[in-house]
Amino acid sequence: MDRACIFWGKLKLDANEPQKVRCLPLAAHSLDVAYVLRALAELPGFRRALERAAGRALRPTDLDRLAVLATLHDMGKANLDFQRQIDPGYRQKVGHIRAMAAILDPEVGEASLFNRWLEALPPEFQDWFSDDETAFSYFYAILSHHGRPVKFGGKDEDRRRSLHGWTPGPEGDPFAAIRELVAWARGVFPLAFQEDPERLTLPDSPAFVHRFAGLLMLADWLGSHEHWFPIRPVTFEERLAHARDVVPRLLRGVGLDVRSLRPHLGRIRSFEERFGFPPNSVQERIEHLDPEDDRTRLLILESETGSGKTEAALNWFFKLFAAGKVDGLYFALPTRVAARELYTRVHRAMERWFPDPLERPVTVLAVPGYAQVDGLPVSQVLPAEGEGNRWQEDEGLRLHERRWAAERPKRFLAATVAVGTVDQALLSVVKAAHAHLRSVSLDRSLLVVDEVHASDAYMTHLLEALVRHHHRIGGYAMLISATLGASARQRYLRAAGGAGENVGWASAVEAPYPRITLADGSGLAVPSGREKRVRFTLLPLAQKLEEVAAEIIRHLRSGARVLVVLNTVSRAVSLQKMIEAHPDLNQEWLFRCRGHQGREVVTLHHGRFAPEDRVILDACVSRRLGRGSEGGPILLIGTQTLEQSLDLDADVLITDLVPADVLLQRVGRLHRHNRQDRPEPYRQPASCFVLVPEGDLSAALDEKGNVRTAYKALGYGSVYEDLRMLELTRRMLAGRPDVVIPRDNRLLVESVTHPERLELLADESLPWRRHMEGREGADLSKGIAANYIVASFDEHFGEAEFNVDGAKVTTRLGADTLQVPLSRPVISPFGQTLREITIPAHWAPENPPDEVIVEAAEEGVEAILRFGTHLYRYSRYGLEVISDGKGNRPEPEVV
Structure with a gap:
């Protein structure tokens, strides 16, 4: 020794x-x-x-x-x-x-x-x-x-x-x-x-x-x-x-001391200089808010999809940062793909504001498996461990300073500017390891939470706790939503100590939209921008995908760009396979990406692709259906991954039945751009077809108010647990098929999510009453579970215990996955070399081994993978479960 x-x-x-x-x-x-x-x-x-x-x-x-x-x-x-x-x-x-x-x-x-x-x-x-x-x-x-x-x-x-x-x-x-x-x-x-x-x-x-x-x-x-x-x-x-x-x-x-950066912003005096275009009405309202006004420490921005809320939030960060009110930004999104899509826009804004790369905030994509720093993958910019251990005045090693926050997920929030998932922020206020590290890192930043909804009680309770804590320590927060109900808005205001009285349904419907609400509850009405007329048609084909395929082909023959968004991956994959086998299909209509050895690969879009392939898929979606893309008939089938952040434009939307607030998100991809080549039958109004079962949803409930198994396969009672919201949405669209957005957004959302409306169905039948009681009991249980794991920063050390499993918390948030190495590299259908695979935690065996065994692989086509007792296939359809060793298949999930 x-x-x-x-x-x-x-x-x-x-x-x-x-x-x-x-x-x-x-x-x-x-x-x-x-x-x-x-x-x-x-x-x-x-x-x-x-x-x-x-x-x-x-x-x-x-x-x-x-x-x-x-x-x-x-x-x-x-x-x-x-x-x-x-x-x-x-x-x-x-x-x-x-x-x-x-x-x-x-x-x-x-x-x-x-x-x-x-x-x-x-x-x-x-x-x-x-x-x-x-x-x-x-x-x-x-x-x-x-x-x-x-x-x-x-x-x-x-x-x-x-x-x-x-x-x-x-x-x-x-x-x-x-x-x-x-x-x-x-x-x-x-x-x-x-x-x-x-x-x-x-x-x-x-x-x-x-x-x-x-x-x-x-x-x-x-x-x-x-x-x-x-x-x-x-x-x-x-x-x-x-x-x-x-x-x-x-x-x-590492980007924690940003005082030297502020003087560089003095030369940029207007919104147009910051972004290269004049502000719209939403952005104009944010531009004139005063950072010195204490009421602006919480902003709730409600505006329709595609109305420039991202730039409004970035502009607010600019103003707060320049005024010395915040030292950083954490932009929280609901999904990894949404975060990755937004990261590029945020990084470009930083490049515009800070042209000198040596005098620019560190910008991190804070998503495990997708992490980037300053626009580059972490693997390209972090030095090897041996190099990083030598203290030298070497330019390459100095990169390590800027990339420090991206090395581990625990440190993501320490970056000057980070774009990531909301679960990373929520983990700062739960009794899990390193909550204090996450929390104190977030203290300094403007917290922006995008696409806030009110449909999940567990998430809402945790987000309330986050808003409450962040406001209490003097932080600044901005909540963004196209579809936030009045009840949820009032809860967040109460969390920040503002006026959060309950609002009746009639008053909620009359509230201005778009709207900016300040921490004290006062609101600023915002003039509406471009209106979009949408005609909703209910198709009783939810359980008849083969007939949906015929409906799709009808629109493709008319030259339409058709977007299909279904509630589960299994439904999306099934429909994709049906349409590919349809005798009337022109194969040129199918969405495809360049794949292995340059060949075209027909595919769809969902969350069960490897991260390397998701990058390829998202880029293909943007090229084929994004701004400036060519016209002509095309079919893209996918899941919830298509309803958030991807900037795509469809002539026709076919969607599973979902609550009205989610439906509005999906409709945001319909007639998103002002295209001149839109086929004549699809110019006005925009066409949205909603797949529903035959009859009302009372048939989906048994005598105890539970959702029948056949309906869970549609995402009813599984992905979207409260059938009251689904049934109220169905009835609203049946009685009011023609909608003007954003004028009718309030009416749609409040008619489906407001507590007064949800209580109406309970009087119709015993199954509906029991379903309501079950949902209220489940929401209460979720609230109790969330409150149990919320950290109390008012207990003395020595008394406080943070014994919550952070992995279980992220699982409850739908954010937990396992990144497991493959026993040997596999060439994916999209030409990427996969050395690990991402598996949802609920798809994994109870005692997962250290690696996934590649049992068989056809280069660039498919691979058969074994993970303990579970068998999977990875192909152009993504990751599919073949067997879990017991003959079971997983429940449908949000992806």
Whole structure:
């Protein structure tokens, strides 16, 4: 064992010579992290949140004291049994957090060790805390820097495992090592130890301690990275000089310190200069909002699909960023494909506003499996680990600074500008690991949540919690929707402390649309832009896909671009196969992409394609049906992936029955562009055909109000759980087939989602009443489940427990997938080399193995894959389940 390394904070083993060890002294590593935390706390966004939580302004003395506490975050590493792990043969190992159990566990801790620990700490600590409970909360917070609040469980095993290592040995005295940490802290943060004329203690608010804990987690991530903080023996003077030189550059490089960027925006004075076109009415209203008006800390923007809400949100970010109100942007979308599609637009805006790439905010696509930084895949811009471990003034290595936030999903929210899925933001307010890291990173940013709906009680409760917390710490948020009901709008206003009284159905229908609502509930009406007339035709063919195929061919013969959006992948794939086999089909009408070896591949669009292939598919959709694309008949079949973010234009829409708010999203792809080559029969009004069962949906319910299995295959009761919304939508369209958008948006949405309307069906029959009771019970259960996992930042550390499985949370949000390596590479139908496959968690075996076995593969055509007991096929139709080993197939899902 290399005794010269004791007491070490970081180790690096030589891959070629395992016996050779490089080490960084514990005091040096502790200084690195503390210096980063001290610098982070000075940054405007973080400081604003800290001061909000504290309830007072923070002084340099306060920040120095926090930095001293950060110096002690790894004090458990002073335990000699931890230190002796440098010897590969040493077996009495202990983790550096649990090492503190013998000292700080109130149930089994040793009083003698606790007293020795107190003696090693600065005597000035007695003036830093208002009471013992607050002091212990801070100490438990600094021990929680690995992601979860520490709570010792009174386990005698923890005490026994850590007890021996606190006894002085030949290597030295553990408490002397803690005293060395204090000595280094005295040399760096002197204000902490000077007598305070104001006699103020550190803030005792639990909310403040939680913000401090999150900032420490972030500081530990940064301060532990060997790229910036080399692992080598150093003196105090050497490490302090290094920190003073590196940390300011580091925070600018990773995009956390953005103060130098703001002056570059002064030259851009108008919306038209920012985007290259004049603002429409929605964008004009946002342009004239005042960032200094506290009511603008929450904006709810309701406007029809395609009305420029994205640019309105980006413009609001521009104004807030230039005014110093926010230091970043997180743009949250409901799906990965929506986030990836929007990312390109956001990145182009950053390029326009900041032409110099060295003076441009870091822009991250925060989606696992699709991650990009500054427009490039992460794999192309991050240096290899070995290169990243050398501190050099090399331009290639400096890229590592800008790309730091993209290395791990936990850090996505730390990017200056990030576009990702809403689940990443929601994970910042649940009792899951690294919630504090996510939360404190989000504190500094404008949170934009796009395509907000009110159809899922679980999601709504979590989003309310996120809005409540973000507003409470002084953050700015913007919720965007084409179809938000009044009840949901009022809930979000209440979450932000605004006027959130319930609104009756009649009043809700009369509310202006489009509309911008401020945090106090006041609204700004927005003049409507271009109107679109839509004629809805109900086709009783939901259970007769073969007849739907004939209907599609009728429109294709008339020269129409036909978009079909179905509720489940299985229905979409079945219809695709039927239409391909139809005797009257002209094969040239089918949507296709260039595939392996340049051949054309007929396909469809849904969420069960590999990420590499989804990039190809989305680009094909944009080329063939996007702005400026050629006319002529074409058929594109897909699922919910087509209703969000993709900028495509269809002459005819054929859709499964969905709630009115979702239907309006789908209709947003109908007559989206002002095309001159639209076939005459499809010019006005726009044609939308809705597939419904024969008769009303009461036939879908059994006597207990449950949805019959045959109807679940249509997405009723599975994808869309509340049949009341489906039936009310069906009746609305039957009685009012001609609709003008956006004029009638309010009427459609409120007539289907408002609580007063949902109660109407309960009086018609016992099955409807029981279905209503079942849905209300399920929503209540979802609300309880959501409230259970929501983090309370008002509990002291030592009491708080974050024991929620983050994977299960993302599963409930529909965002959880497994990215599993393939046993050998496979060439996809679209010519991509697949080395891993994305499998929905609910399609995976109970105990998933480490890789997917490629049992058979025809290059560029299909592959048969085995994952434990499950068998799959991957082809031009995407990923399909052949068998789960028990003869079962998965339930329909939203994809």
